[in-house]
Amino acid sequence: MPELPEVEALSAFLAGRLVGRVIAGVQPVAISALKTYDPPVTALVGRVVGGVGRGGKFLDVEVGGLHLVVHLARAGWLRWRDVLPVGAVKPGGRNPLALRVRLEGEGGFDLTEAGTKKGLAVYVVGDPGEVPGVARLGPDPLEVGFEEFAALVRGDRRRLKGVLRDQSVLAGVGNAYSDEVLHAARMSPYKLASSLTEEEAARLYEALGGTLREAVERSRGLAAGELKAEKKLGLRVHGRAGQPCPVCGDTVREVSFADSSLQYCPTCQTGGKLLADRRLSRLLK
Template sequence: MPELPEVEALSSFLAARVVGREIARVQVVAISALKTYDPPVAALEGRAVGAVGRRGKFLDFEVGGVHLVVHLARAGWVRWRDSLPVEPAKPSSRNPLAVRVGLDGGDGFDLTEAGTKKGLAVYVVRDPVEVPGVARLGPEPLDLGVEEFAGLLRGERRRLKGVLRDQTVLAGVGNAYSDEVLHVARMSPYKLASSLTEEETARLYEALGDTLRDAVERSRGLAAGELKAEKKVGMRVHGRTGLPCPVCGDTVREVSFADSSLQYCPTCQTGGKPLADRRMSRLLK
């Protein structure tokens, strides 16, 4: 899933190509992706793009007073095309294309989504806060001071992994970067947020900022098609189950859940003790 650094890079990539340009056509191929009907999609056509920005994991295109807001979900992506086909795309169960946006010069971009589980969401609204997910967003993590960050954690009797991923607490951090932040901070994903000492809170705050800023810098200036590979290469523990930890050499382990998983280093984060993986325990019975 694209998170804060990748969506930030996508917004910069697209802004350089679409700001000041007129949208000639918008074709919705996957009707399930469109979550609004007023204003209609046609309201975007014939208007110039004024800005492209990011709100958490959402892309926000300001188009002549109307906003096209996109959440790429787990398997969505943006594919830039220097030349779009003239003929309309046809819906197909094998076609990952969800929405096509054509510009006045014949180029444009496709919003695609791989796999059978669909989560890509597209909204046309007058104000981005009309999008429920945007309205619920917590503060941007890179805009927080350490005292504000401490205030968010205070009273949170949940595990750090869940708190960091909660978009109502912090906007833009997902499964991958929460793993990375906790590894840099040398903290267990199961540690209760409310149990952190002042020193631990400061350490987690620093790890959060350093990890995200580093990822943003690595992604800066990359083309949309290069961002996924760059994200994967930059990971220390996430997606590296069974590989050596780059810090201590211990084997990176995984805890699996119903629809996701987390990765961590026992030596760096849990005092050498493996975390319980209930799904694996059931399989071994």
């Protein structure tokens, strides 16, 4: 799933290619991806792109007073095309295409989604705040101050893993970067947020900002098609179960959930203890 660093890089990539261009056509292919109907996506046609931004994991393209807001979800992606195929696309089958945006002249982009579980969401609104997911976003991790961060996190009685992933607490951190932040902070994903000391909160705050800024810098200037590979290469523990921790050499471990998993280093994060399955909700003795 694209998270803050990838969406930040994607917005910068698009800004350099879309701003000042006129939308020549919008073709919805997967109707299930459209979450609004008034105004319709065709209302973007003939308007000039004024800017591209990001709110958490949402991409926001401002087009002549309207906003095309996109959440890529788990398997969605944006594919830039210097030259778009001619002709209409037929929906159905195994075609991953969900929406095609064509620019005047040539070029444009496709929104695609792989797999059978669909989560890609496309909105056309007058204000991004009209999108429910945007309206509930917490502060941006790259902009939040320490005092606000500490109050948000220490006031929550859930485990750190869940708190960091909650978009109403901090906007933009998902499954992968929450693992990376906790590894950098040397904290267990099962640690209760409300139990953090002032020193631990400061350590977590520094790890959050440092991890995300480093990822943003690695992604800066990359083409849209290169961002997924760069994200995977930059991860230290997430998705690397069974491999050696790059800090201490211990084996990276995994805890599986119904629809996701987390990875961590026992030596760096849990004092050498292995985390039990999430359903047990306790450390193995």
